[in-house]
Amino acid sequence: MIKLKPIMVFFGFFIFLSCEDNGSNLSERQIQMDLLNKNKDLWESQSIGHYKLDQSKVCFCYFGDVGHDWSIEIRKAPDQFILFNNDLVPELPEFALSVDQLFAQIEKELKRDPFPYKVDIQYNSDYGYPEKFSVDIDKNIADEEYSFINSNFKIMECDSKSLTGKLVVKGICMNYVIEVIDGDIDENLIEESWTHPTTNDTYNNVFALGSLCDFPDNIQEGDTFQFTAITEESTEECAVCLAYSPVPEKSLRIKVCQ
Secondary structure: OOOHHHHHHHHHHHHHHHHHHHHHHHHHHHHHHHHHHHHHHHHHHHOOOEEEEEEEEEOOOOOHHHOOEEEEEEEOOOOOEEEEOOEEEOOOOOOOOOHHHHHHHHHHHHOOOOOOOEEEEEEOOOOOOEEEEEEEOOOOOOOOOEEEEEEEEEEOOOOOOOEEEEEEEEOHHHOEEEEEEEOOOOHHHOEEEEEOOOOOOEEEEEEEEOOOOOOOOOOOOOOEEEEEEEOOOOOOOOOOOOOOOOOOOOEEEEEEOO
16 A cells, blocks of 8 residues: 555646646636627627728638738628628638627637637727637647737728729829729719720729819729719819829719728
8 A cells, every 4th residue: 555655646646737727728718708708799789880900810821812911891781792802792701701700710719629729819999809819729730820910990981872982093183983883873973884095994884083182092093992972062172283084074073981
């Protein structure tokens, strides 16, 4: 019995350490789940129907030509749409996640068994959305860890009847041509088809920008954005150079959602 005693003590100590480690993992899981649910409730309580953000994903992954950074804009029902890097898409690529999808991904990882080796989540204090989510699933496996980082989050204030437009020609001196790519608009306000006389490129459902004074200067040729048509007369004036480049005959004043 004397010779067995040290062995029994060591075995008991091993069991104690194992239980303590398991309890620690369960505790971390519960803490993270509580934080997730708290911030998810905060996000849902805001009822944010239209938002945009910049997203980065850090991992040993290849995303084609988009790199590891992209922009996302989402408007929920009833007039829902998704913009990925300023392009209207039916759904996000599988490597990019909306806020709701990111909450689901976090929950999936927190329910993983065994619990991930490392989890780091930072939530926005005002809206609850995840600003950063990083997970290392197994310390003994390389290259399986990944992170999502959301920045420049913005709630979009748009009219319920907003349209989706695309700046197809950014000519000199605000000679801009905008294409309507989604939404209901009076067909009399736009040109069904217009061909650029210099490039011979043909565009459908276009108009010349009429509101030159307040069109955002950060919108570049090829960018997609939300806007509403302004049909009232305006007396606003601003300095615009007089150089000319071709635009459709029909022009329209608009208000861009920002």
